Amino acid sequence: MTKKALMWLVLIGLLVCPAAMAQTDDKPTIAWLKWGDSRNVALAEKAILDMLEVYGFINPEERALLDDEHSIEGERVNIIYGDSLFDRLEANVLIEEALDKDADIFITFTTQMTQIVYYSIREFVDPPKLIFTVTSGPYITGVAESSCVKPDFVIGTVPVTDYRDIVPLLRMQNPDMQAAGAIWSPQQRASEVGVSRIKAIAQSLDPPLTIVDETITVTPDLYQAVQNLADQGAEAIIIPIFTFQGFSLLLSLTYDYGLPVVFSAPQNAYRGGTIGGGFFGLYKQGVIAGNMLVGHLNGDYDIATTSIYESNDFAYAVNLDAADLQGVDIPQAMLDGAAYVVSNGETEQGVTLQWPELEIALPDMPLEERRAADLAFLAGLECTPEMIAEQQAALNAAP
Known part of the structure; x- marks a missing residue:
């Protein structure tokens, strides 16, 4: 083989090898x-x-x-x-x-x-x-x-999240409550829809519960929002599904104003919310x-x-430490129905701040048995043509 031919083989190898390597790294x-x-x-x-x-x-x-x-x-x-x-x-x-x-x-x-x-x-x-x-x-x-x-x-x-389960928690905490405040963000569609549903459900209660609301876009907006709600007669604050950074600030403000706060997630009760109700799982x-x-x-x-x-697995939890800081009472009937109750930073149900749910580990089973169960679960989620047609028809008929 000539030197020139050998050089060509080397060059071809340099060009091909990276591509081959990329193909094997799948x-x-x-x-x-x-x-x-x-x-x-x-x-x-x-x-x-x-x-x-x-x-x-x-x-x-x-x-x-x-x-x-x-x-x-x-x-x-x-x-x-x-x-x-x-x-x-x-x-x-x-x-x-x-x-x-x-x-x-x-x-x-x-x-x-x-x-x-x-x-x-x-x-x-x-x-x-x-x-x-x-x-x-x-x-x-x-x-x-x-x-x-x-x-x-x-x-x-x-x-x-079914707000029909969450809104009544306000009256469960205080049966005489006349008005509550809600905080949401126009930047988060889920929170906007949530407040709309909260208002409609509150009006359907007997007697109707007035909901006043404030919007925030950045964390410092919470100062004015909570003050405005208190000035409008809110006796509690309810938070829809909403992801924001000012959790600790909101809690400290509710302590200052003596307002219990209901979050739309049970897990938030362990973080300091007076009551957390909603999806639990x-x-x-x-x-x-x-x-x-x-x-x-x-x-x-x-x-x-x-x-x-x-x-839709609903539950609610109560934080007595937060209630004490806010100076509000939690009825015994509400405590009796809670999935867990936080007192002195702990729960008797074994729930922790790091993992605020009851089930936080996979069940112990052989891998073959687990795989069979998991495959059966996925098979049960199949979208049949009939299901797709039925859902599409419902969407077409919706206003």
Whole structure:
């Protein structure tokens, strides 16, 4: 072989090898994106990581890095970890970075991040898959129309919040209450819809309960909002589904004004809310989203023909420490019906501040048995043509 021929072979090898290497590195890349940190999101995160670990997609060392919110280039999957810290511009940056790294799947937490990711990828010819969880508003934000009428690349879990269960908690705490205040953000559609429903339900009570409301866009707005509500005669504050940074500030203001605060999530009672009522089962939602992710990674089902999972598991919790700071009483009947009660920073039910739910671990079972159960669950979510037609007809008939 001449030197010239050998040189050509070397050059060809240099050109071909990187491409070949890229083709053999077929590990899926997952973009793990959340709008901001919260105990509610943390429950679902833990569940998905539990599922990935029990199925062998991540090892204990990789799990430790993910628990500390680090990205990994793992043995079986790559995970790009991102937290937008409640900032829309940062969310856009995280999405662009994930797309630059050829993310195959987006795992999103909360309605805000799910909506931003969806509108960033929906026009793609072959978009990455989108699996969402802790997302109460995929329908009102246009991510999907219904559980089966949806884009082929979208699936997820929806914790259904029924304000018909939450609003009466105001009168359960104070049967003589005449007016309550609500706080929401025009930047978050779910909170806007929530306040509208709260008002309608409050008016249907006997006697009707007046709801006055204030909007906020940034955390300092809370000072004026709470003062305005107090000046308008609010005897309590109710917060719809709403992700915001000023949680501690809001609580301190309710202490100053002596106003109990009802959040639309039981988990927030452990964070300092007087009462938290709403969907109770965010770890379970994460397990189901994890099942959807694992099933997709294994090629076990088709996202396009599988429905979004919805559940409505209501419970409420009470924080007596917060009530003491606000100078309000909690009736014994309300305490008796609570899923858990916080007193002196603890609960008798075993719920903790870090994991504010009762069930926070996968059931212990052989992997074969778990896989059979998980596959059966996914099969039960199939969208049949009849289901799709029925849901589409209902959508067409809606005003």
